[in-house]
Amino acid sequence: MINRSMMRRALLAGTALCAMGGVAQAQDSQVAATDTAVTQVEDVVVTARRREESLQDVPISVTAFSAEKLDVRGAPDITALQRSTPNLTLQVSRGTNSTLTAFIRGIGQQDPLWGFEPGVGLYVDDVYLARPQGAVLDIFDIERIEVLRGPQGTLYGRNTIGGAVKYVTKRLGDDYSGKLRAELGNYNERNLVGSVVLPVADGLAIGGALAWYNRDGYGKNFTTGAETNNKDVLAGRISVELTPSDKLFVRLALDRTEDRSNANHGHREVREPNTNTAVLPGVYDTLAGIGDDNKVMTQGASLTGEWSVSDVVTLKSITAWREGASSGKGIDFDGLAQPFLDIGGNGKIYKDRQFSQEFQAQIEADRLQGVVGVYFMDARASGAFDTILGRGLAPEAVLVPTPSAATALTQLTTGSVDTESYAVFGDLNYDLSDRLKVSLGARWTRDEKAGTVFKANYLGTLGSPLVKPYVTPLPFPFNVPQILTNYANRKTFEEFTPRLSVSYELNDDVNVYAAYGRGFKSGGFDMRGDATATPGTKNGYDSEIVNSYEIGLKGDFLDRRLRANAAIFNTDYKGQQVTTQVPKLTPPPGVVSFVDNVGSSRIRGAEVEAGAVFSKDISLDLTFGYIDAKFEKFPVFDLATGKTIDVASTRRFQNTPKYNASATLNWRTDLAGGQLAILPALSYRSSVHLFETPIPSIDQKGFTLADLSVVWTSADAGWRIGAHGRNLTNERYRTGGYNFPSNQFAQSVIGFYGPPRTFKVAIERRF
Template sequence: MSSHRSALKRALLAGCALWASATGTAWAQDSVVDEEGVTVGDIVVTARRREESLQDVPISITAFTADRLDQMGAPDITALQRSTPNLTLQVSRGTNSTLTAFIRGIGQQDPLWGFEPGVGLYVDDVYVARPQGAVLDIFDIERIEVLRGPQGTLYGRNTIGGAVKYVTKRLGSEFSGKIRGEFGTFDEYNLTGSVALPVTDGIALGGAFAWYNRDGYGKNFFTGNDTNNKEVIAGRLSVELTPSDDIFIRVAGDRTEDRSNTNHGHREVREPNSNTPVLPGKYDTLAGLGDRNKVVTQGVSLTGEWSVSDALTLKSITAYRDGYTSGDGIDFDGTPQPYLDIAAGGKVYQDDQFSQEFQALIETDTLQGVVGLYYLDAHAEGAFDTILGRGLVPEAVLVPRPSAFTALTQLTSGSVDTESFAVFGDLNYDVSERIKLSVGARWTRDKKTGTVFKANYFGTIGSPLLKPYVPVLPFPFNQPQILTDYTNDRTFEEFTPRISLTWEAAEDVNLYAAYGRGFKSGGFDMRGDATATPDTKNGYDSEIVDSYELGIKGDLLDGSLRVNAALFYSDYQGQQVTTQVPKVTPPPGVVSFVDNVGSSRIWGAELEASAVLSPDVSANFNFGYINAKFEEFLVFDLVSRQYVDVADQRQFQNTPEFTASASLNWQGDLAGGRLALLPSISFRSDTNLFEIPIPAIDQDGYALVDLSVTWTSPDEHWRLGAHGRNLFDVHYRTGGYNFPSNQFAQSVIGFYGPPRTVRFSAEYRF
């Protein structure tokens, strides 16, 4: 693989047509014309739970309007990674719809039930607790906001890195709708649509649907099925009531069903004791476990707003969500043999959550803000078998089989219940005409109850809990060895303040300084092996982040140039890190543990800019830099039974030092309509996939070049588009598994982002 410098050079040469975009960014809204001329426009966001101009909020925010995302050809929220500094949004390893999210070096890669993300995902202000099914397709939205830095005051738990807000459109009082068809490479064909239907004065019905289909980027040459394919159907229904000008009520429901095949990944090294080759296709596999997979997420919400007066609005958000994942599991070894299979036996994970939030929004001439209460009751559970099919029991006691391998199955199962309560407030006071002071705080109490059962089953393929269960050894050799069996509960409390000071240094130029604290509660490791790490029964502690930020937001040159920049420093304590290592005492196996590894510091810079170069041309640019270092990293040594500091041997995962992107938006008249061309380039420097550097799967720096072309008819009813992504067909890893020992058949697996794709679309709006 080339170094990140050569990748950057090649991509810059390929994207030389973008030279003019050194002064713009993809978060800007399309340029608008006002009485003073052409400007970069503005976006209204709700980062502080109330409507404000993006430029007035003392938070680093990247906001994407629906129209901008359409012009970019963004298929789902992972596309935001290419246009947002210091952001990682990727499909998790082994899945098609589980989300891995990191902002400014903080997140959570492990999607196991009971673990919680460090970046909060919100759909219409409803917190989505699970990463499964969180790779949201983009349809029927108003905008998406990416809030960088801890949002512990207004959003609370699990937003220590930041938050992603997915905001759908309100129905309004006029009949409207659209329908869109798409086709593309890999036999892709999609159909989406939405409609808003006013029934009577004050009552409107709405609906949206999406149907996505695509053949796989690769193939499982053992089963004959596609890999990295897509088969998703989703829908939303809503009812909006406005019985008076002061009252708004919305009932909304959604459901997404993903039947895409399991993504087993690509085997990166040859299995030493067989003739199984390393396949040349980066999306191909020989996995023998099976490819069935199904992910369902659904929910319903009730939102009510009452404008008591011009100064006070009361708001309630009630929501229930649930989901489940079922299928065959993930083949870690990538071969037909069960050397290292994570078998699900048809069931893997299920969860549900109920949440209630009350808000009081205050708006006066000098004081603005929100105070509120929040409650969450959530449950998550799951089970899987780790099948180790080689050399783990004496050959002499084997029952003869055609493929006479030995076997051991390790069952992991459990559940976690979470009850969370919080009181919060954030108030902004106009100290003077040019100075604003914002003060906020949140108190959170999380109670978690964890139940974990883990056992070894010798001489079996599968455990009795999951199917298939195939005893290789006769009774009594296949009796279980209990590793973990406990139920425990813990309570975590934290006070998370935030304060910021904003100074309007000049007209349309704001300087701000801010401090904020983020909190992610501790919990219980569902994979914990109490025989190897007895402390697992006590759970792990919370994470705390203290963040400091200096920023500037400015609209210059009569609004034709926008520059937003920030410097940040974070003190990160108690980081929760999952480690999986071979067991050193018989019987062999995999030991997993979650440690609060110690402390680290993160500092960096971000720059976003947008410029209108002419009435028909705008340019966009963003740049991110992170310097992240562990100051203490304590791990449990299975041999010495002591904690050892290995900070000098660890790196931050999913946190490239440099991220950057640039784009050019040219528009002109064609056939009476409006033609828009949007070439873009994005770059990410070298990235570690885990805290331990692993050259076999860590990703060198790379750049991606995209091109979108859209044409909008004169009456704006029709929009035609062509969208090419990763035009130079760059292969880049987004995840991996690393078990490089003969015991696990040298199971080193890589998972790759999408190859070059081209998609054509036709949309009719009415």
């Protein structure tokens, strides 16, 4: 439970901020100036509980970003939300350009391998994206983005134990409109985004958006000559909306994204003694030799229908299909020209598809509001890759400057997981009085999973028969595989996830609430599991369970010139799924991967989102997040002894800074017949561990990022010209890494870095 001293500190912190005049705003509180020059924080409408409500009335910690706010700040993609959202981590996954790593309040999933479930749910127009590949969404053609913190097991279901991120696109409307934006920046950045809405007939409209993002690399591959950390993305969306009456709405939406950016191999952090290779000075540079070809494709379609049966009941249906695929040569884990530790592929490395259907009944009566529904999803994810060990057959103490058939070892990993998910849910809010409200919800989920895993060693070759070998394999009998894992299994996971909240309006502008929520992330099968080292891998791993308790306040003060939203929370976390990869100690050699269900942990924290309107020209946004996360039990299987030991005292939560904060000043003035906005911003994150085990060579120390946007908008909003600078101090900070510190793995300690200092100018025409 949340102790009194912690609650006292959080309340005192909130009071002190208010006294400073800077604390209070909702994170998306945009300044609204009336004709009489009276300024107030603006009311924000969200759909966190699957129906439209004021953000201030929702008993959930929610941060909402409107399209206007993201545009004026020059946000490039969804990862920009991390800078100004408390206790949120949204980053590009290590070794990729468009796979998303998401953590909220210390809960998420680092490993994007098929079969592993994310801990933060990502939704596009209420369609759940089952896989993180291709989920680093560029920001275009949206209405808003919502970040829901804490488990959302009732309304959003499986795999939202940390929270959810909702990407809400714009409805077309009845009027002809369009927009064209062009951007130029350093690193030869060139972006074009266009959208149009065409009313075809009364109640029928067609709209579309197309975006092209292109940028040279931040660094260079000195082995192949290719650019690294570049960008080459083409994305499009088209929708058809039918509104035959004010009671019926139907939307068909199609989207597709292709990312052809070069492979991202990371930067070596330590010298490789066997080849006498020094560390490159540029953190975006590499010597990777595996190749640079890379392509990620995602596409989907959704059909949404809403029918207002009466003034009280609205029926809603969401039908969706999605698929994705990744192809290329793989990821170079060693950062060297020679294949000492490479993850190889030749063609399709990964692919997925999903179909989902959801039916809802939304209720809006005098004192009763809510939603009930059913949900179904059928999904499949599969892949194949080689773990290529150029020194795999060489003793640890032997120096091997060049891989050969005598020392080479390849581990082939291939498999698939099929998931059928069923759920029944409901969430009802009842007004006990004009000020006292209670909300009760529950969800029953059943996940049926079927997994297949095949893993084998191939000796004397740098590549398995499935992937084009780097060298000619040895002849029979040396090319006969040593099978490590070969099984098919099925498991079923069921969970009941309730939610209860009570809110009370102290007055018309201040609301306090207390909430309890339960979250569930289903178990599965380890696609990398080695049954010769850990026979239990065939049985799979179990689910994660979260029980969260939260107390919060949302209030407007000083005639709505001041807004302060704050929350403190305590989370009991059981069965956390942790992936460990270590060198194998017994023949056959290689890398052993296993998933442990950590016994238990607890997470405590606090969040403040605040903002103040000082005048019609000046406003300030502030955020603060605090997390105290600790493992209480962490049992692991010790390969050396064959026993299970508890290592909780030596483990840390990954991707979870203890402190994070941001400040954004918004200064506006009239200029040249329009309005000029200047927005300097600072964001801070304290030190983070990239893995559960502390690794000083790649763990990231605390850092601050400085951004600046200067935007002019014409009086009729038809023209907008902006200049945006991000990471102005050129901070070098890691967002991910790999750690294989042994001679057998070529001392492969690799870091992946966030973007350097960037500038761009943008011009936009709206009509």
